[in-house]
Amino acid sequence: MPEHLSNEQLIHAANEFGTPLYVYQAEKIKEQYQKLAKAFSILDTKFFYASKALTNINILRYIKEIGGNVDCSSINEVKLALHAGFEPQKILYTSNGIAFSEIEEAVTAGVHINIDSLSNLEKFGKKYGHSYPVGIRIRPNIMAGGNLKISTGHDTSKFGIPVSQLDKIEEVVKATGLFIRTLHIHTGSDIKDPEVFVKGIEVLFELIPHFPELEVIDLGGGFKVPYKPGEKETDVELLAKKIKETFDNHPMAGYPEKTGTGKKFQLWFEPGKFLVSACGYLLAQVTVIKDTGPIVFAAVDSGLNHLVRPMMYDAYHHIENISNPAGEPKVYTVTGNICETDTFAADRSLPEIREGDYLAFYNAGAYGFEMASNYNSRFKPAEVMIKNNQALLIRKRDEFDDLLNNQVEITGFIN
Ligand SMILES: *Cc1c(COP(=O)(O)O)cnc(C)c1O
Numbered sequence: 252m253p254e255h256l257s258n259e260q261l262i263h264a265a266n267e268f269g270t271p272l273y274v275y276q277a278e279k280i281k282e283q284y285q286k287l288a289k290a291f292s293i294l295d296t297k298f299f300y301a302s303k304a305l306t307n308i309n310i311l312r313y314i315k316e317i318g319g320n321v322d323c324s325s326i327n328e329v330k331l332a333l334h335a336g337f338e339p340q341k342i343l344y345t346s347n348g349i350a351f352s353e354i355e356e357a358v359t360a361g362v363h364i365n366i367d368s369l370s371n372l373e374k375f376g377k378k379y380g381h382s383y384p385v386g387i388r389i390r391p392n393i394m395a396g397g398n399l400k401i402s403t404g405h406d407t408s409k410f411g412i413p414v415s416q417l418d419k420i421e422e423v424v425k426a427t428g429l430f431i432r433t434l435h436i437h438t439g440s441d442i443k444d445p446e447v448f449v450k451g452i453e454v455l456f457e458l459i460p461h462f463p464e465l466e467v468i469d470l471g472g473g474f475k476v477p478y479k480p481g482e483k484e485t486d487v488e489l490l491a492k493k494i495k496e497t498f499d500n501h502p503m504a505g506y507p508e509k510t511g512t513g514k515k516f517q518l519w520f521e522p523g524k525f526l527v528s529a530c531g532y533l534l535a536q537v538t539v540i541k542d543t544g545p546i547v548f549a550a551v552d553s554g555l556n557h558l559v560r561p562m563m564y565d566a567y568h569h570i571e572n573i574s575n576p577a578g579e580p581k582v583y584t585v586t587g588n589i590c591e592t593d594t595f596a597a598d599r600s601l602p603e604i605r606e607g608d609y610l611a612f613y614n615a616g617a618y619g620f621e622m623a624s625n626y627n628s629r630f631k632p633a634e635v636m637i638k639n640n641q642a643l644l645i646r647k648r649d650e651f652d653d654l655l656n657n658q659v660e661i662t663g664f665i666n
Contacts, residue, residue: 256637258573258611261534264642265609268633270536271553273620275310275645277638279530280616281317287522288318290487293495294518299343301472301523302328304617309636309645310527311335322472322521326353329362345388345435345471345521346371347410358383365435365469367411369419376427386433386469389414391454395447396439396473400564404438404451411436414454421461431462433519437471440524443483445490452497459503468504469519470494476528478567478614484525494518524617531616533558533632534573537608538588546584549604551595554587556626558612558619561595569613570596578602585610589627620646628654 256276264274287298299322300314306328311321312335320341321332326349332342339361346354347367351374357364358379366372367388375385390411396402403410412420424431436451448470455468474485498504504516535551542548560566570585572578580600587593595612604610623631630649635642 255529255613256532258571258576260637260640260642261532261573261611262609264635264637265534265536267642268635268644269648270534270609271551271557271632272534273615273632273634273646274532274534274642275305275307275527275616275634275636276530277313277636280310280313280526283522283526283529284314284317284319287487287520287525290491291518291520293491294498295515296518296520299341299519299521300526301521302332303621304523305527305531305619305621306331307620307634307636307645308335311337313636313638314526315341319526322523323362325349326356329357329360333360343469343519343521345386345437347388351375363433365433369412369416369423372412372420372429373423373427376423376429379429381428381430384430384432384464384466386435386467387412387420387431388435388437389455389458391436391438391451393438393447393450393454395442395444397441397475398564401441402439404436414458417458417461424462430464432464433467433469434458434462434465435469435471435519437521438473440473441475442473443475443485445486445493448490449493449497452494456497456501456504459501465516467517467519469521472521472523472525474522474525476524476614476617478528478569480569487525526617528614528617531614531619533612533615533619535587535610535612537604537606537610540604540606546598547581549583549585549601549610550588551585551610552588553632554589554627554629555591555593556587556589556629557623557632558595558615559622560618562593563622568595568615570599570601571611571613572602572604572608573611574608575602575605578604589629591626625649625654630654 299320301322303324322343323329342362344357345365365386365388388411390413392406394405434455535553539550555562585595633648634646636645
């Protein structure tokens with residue numbers, strides 16, 4: 252299995268389907284999934300793919316084919332997962348800030364639910380009492396993740412119920428008879444250090460005595476993937492060993508067969524990036540080379556409307572000039588064509604870029620297409636999946652009518 256799609260495969264896809272184009276390599280998703288599954292086979296673990304990273308229905312079906320479950324961030328993602336054929340027990344809805352009516356819909360659908368506010372927990376308890384097992388998202392007050400914008404577990408984050416409000420959680424549980432099956436944390440994205448997960452577990456372990464019906468410890472997602480050449484992803488084997496150790500060393504969580512005491516908790520994860528980041532490429536064609544003296548700009552037929560991560564998170568995306576890989580290296584600032592500063596890369600050394608060349612942006616699978624918009628009334632890109640060396644269109648490029656779709660053209664009101 253190739254580590255990456257070859258330049259030839261990418262150029263072939265760009266020629267066949269046009270640019271800008273998202274291309275996903277199915278086998279790479281499988282490789283990442285199996286890496287996790289193998290590493291964590293030493294524990295009773297389930298993986299729920301955080302589908303907000305990439306929700307194309309064919310990607311969801313592929314995740315299903317390779318044995319994954321799905322984590323959802325909205326009721327529509329729950330509906331997409333059902334549409335993709337996942338059984339309700341393979342779907343998890345980790346909500347935040349949502350109306351209670353969405354939680355009711357999730358109950359009707361029969362999926363797992365993690366609740367992240369005292370307010371919704373209380374409403375849930377009043378309506379369902381002990382009849383529907385539920386999870387609580389805890390804010391562990393830990394700072395972790397690649398940068399503040401993608402950190403979610405610290406003590407000013409909106410996510411989860413602060414661990415310091417345990418007494419209030421207990422009050423609600425006691426008053427309503429809630430069945431608390433899961434404790435959940437998700438502390439952020441791009442976390443390389445296994446100790447962060449260990450710290451999170453330790454916070455949750457403190458809570459175990461307070462929830463006698465607990466069955467699941469859900470540690471969320473956030474595994475790091477390499478964006479820059481030479482970077483390393485989270486060592487999931489080491490992580491699995493450390494987590495097992497942490498479980499084994501805890502008097503109430505140690506696996507019964509090992510300690511003779513304790514309870515066998517199931518471990519859940521919600522990997523997004525780890526599964527789909529590296530499988531994806533955004534292919535764009537160079538439209539203009541503009542030599543301004545100190546800076547040579549290379550503009551492409553895409554922009555922050557298609558891949559917002561560089562502008563939104565200062566994210567680094569590796570770029571290859573797949574049309575001229577052996578060209579002489581020069582320094583470029585690669586931008587898009589949007590009326591807004593949309594720098595993909597500043598002062599980046601790349602093989603000589605000529606107008607018409609194709610550039611490939613790596614690691615575009617996670618939070619790439621998914622965050623795309625029609626800003627500047629540009630079309631969203633097409634998406635292609637390559638599986639068994641066969642490239643298939645999995646989303647058509649927008650057309651002009653898509654820009655007018657859902658707009659109501661009023662007559663007799665505006666002349
Ligand atoms: C976004 C999210 C994830 C996935 O995060 P990655 O960094 O993509 O692994 C997992 N769980 C929850 C609750 C999330 O919001």
